[in-house]
Amino acid sequence: SQTIHQWPATLVQPVGSPLSLECTVEGTSNPNLYWYRQAAGRGLQLLFYSVGIGQISSEVPQNLSASRPQDRQFILSSKKLLLSDSGFYLCAWSPRGRETQYFGPGTRLLVL
């Protein structure tokens, strides 16, 4: 069966520090991958999605970036965090050609 992992689960970072969140998927190949952010009490905002290695589409201009160095690995990064980057970050995957998305456990980021 397929499994999606995210780490860390919780992160507290000072303003201006770098960020690296990792997401890996097991038990499937060539998935579509997605990064979302959820502010407290709000819906999910799509940040990036990828249909293949090295193929990243950005949905929202911001100081975040994403990379997909391997088929089942998706990384969210920032060089300098802002207070507004605080939130709940969710990685998701979907089988190629299918519509359902499967979400990871999320990373709660607090920027102070």
Add this chain to the structure above:
Amino acid sequence: SQKIEQNSEALNIQEGKTATLTCNYTNYSPAYLQWYRQDPGRGPVFLLLIRENEKEKRKERLKVTFDTTLKQSLFHITASQPADSATYLCALAPGSAAGNKLTFGGGTRVLVKP
């Protein structure tokens, strides 16, 4: 701009009753619509998908309707149970040509009281 609206007020309902949630959208022509359940501090979990040419979908105690003329989907939980308490999110997608990108509504919190 595209907008997806769900009732931001929590829905309090007595156990055994039917909960009905609304998802309205504007400036959007979705190929399909999905409903997800999200528990506090967890990622959303897929519940149901309904396509633009479908009127109704059922899964156990869940029922979804999709009216592309009204630009609205209704989500029903029949014989609700306290375990159904969660936030329910609707999500729309333009289709596979766009990487199946989903646009989510803000969610509606449901609280089922025993």
